[in-house]
Amino acid sequence: MKIKMVRRNLFFTILIVLIFILIPPRIHAEVQDIVIKGTVKIYDTKGQLKNNHSDVVIFLDEIENPPAHMPAPEKNPVITQINKRFIPNVLPVLVGTTVEFPNEDTVYHNVFSLSKVKPFDLGIYPQGSQKTVTFDKPGLVKIYCNIHPQMLAYILVLANPYFTITDADGHFEIHNVPEGKTVIRTWYPRAKKYPEQKIVVPREGIGDVHLSILENVTLQIQEEIITVDHPNKWGQDYPAKY
Numbered sequence: 352m353k354i355k356m357v358r359r360n361l362f363f364t365i366l367i368v369l370i371f372i373l374i375p376p377r378i379h380a381e382v383q384d385i386v387i388k389g390t391v392k393i394y395d396t397k398g399q400l401k402n403n404h405s406d407v408v409i410f411l412d413e414i415e416n417p418p419a420h421m422p423a424p425e426k427n428p429v430i431t432q433i434n435k436r437f438i439p440n441v442l443p444v445l446v447g448t449t450v451e452f453p454n455e456d457t458v459y460h461n462v463f464s465l466s467k468v469k470p471f472d473l474g475i476y477p478q479g480s481q482k483t484v485t486f487d488k489p490g491l492v493k494i495y496c497n498i499h500p501q502m503l504a505y506i507l508v509l510a511n512p513y514f515t516i517t518d519a520d521g522h523f524e525i526h527n528v529p530e531g532k533t534v535i536r537t538w539y540p541r542a543k544k545y546p547e548q549k550i551v552v553p554r555e556g557i558g559d560v561h562l563s564i565l566e567n568v569t570l571q572i573q574e575e576i577i578t579v580d581h582p583n584k585w586g587q588d589y590p591a592k593y
């Protein structure tokens with residue numbers, strides 16, 4: 352009786368060990384999230400390390416094994432008009448994505464773009480209402496307000512979903528990346544050069560990508576100083592008072 356029990360226990364132990372050895376790797380391979388992690392450091396025009404390293408878009412290009420299906424996100428990203436600013440200031444989106452532009456301000460705005468990638472003019476609309484634009488071609492879209500020249504935003508329309516944006520510490524993570532060769536590229540509104548790095552993504556991912564960006568101009572748009580470096584939607588200078 353005792354021997355039978357021991358044999359049965361041994362049989363089950365071996366069975367469980369075999370299940371753990373044989374089955375998990377297959378399940379693991381299907382659901383594993385391959386991640387690329389790294390850090391970007393931004394240096395100002397004098398070569399000094401900045402305190403804030405946000406707003407750098409990190410995206411993959413020349414992907415060896417691109418996915419067959421790349422649907423736009425179910426939830427539309429948003430650029431809000433608030434305190435005479437666009438928030439966020441930099442937004443990367445997958446091609447085909449619709450972006451919402453709500454006016455949360457107490458004043459009117461006129462959101463427009465003269466970009467080749469996606470020219471549009473949303474006209475004037477009041478607080479509490481919003482309009483949308485679908486970005487159907489890859490490239491950079493600069494967005495302005497026809498009333499307030501200090502308002503600007505950048506939408507970088509990308510051809511695949513493998514992108515992210517750095518936080519204030521410069522950290523980034525791109526998830527569910529395909530294995531194989533690819534190039535990590537960067538975009539930043541005031542970069543002198545856009546650093547890039549060719550990599551081969553292994554199944555275990557990459558956790559130590561380090562990139563640095565040198566600014567070519569300091570941020571000109573601040574509360575006190577407003578530098579207008581673009582015309583309004585009619586190609587004219589903004590009036591002196593706005």
Ligand SMILES: [Cu+2]
Pocket residue numbers: 435459460461496497498499502
């Ligand atoms: Cu405005």
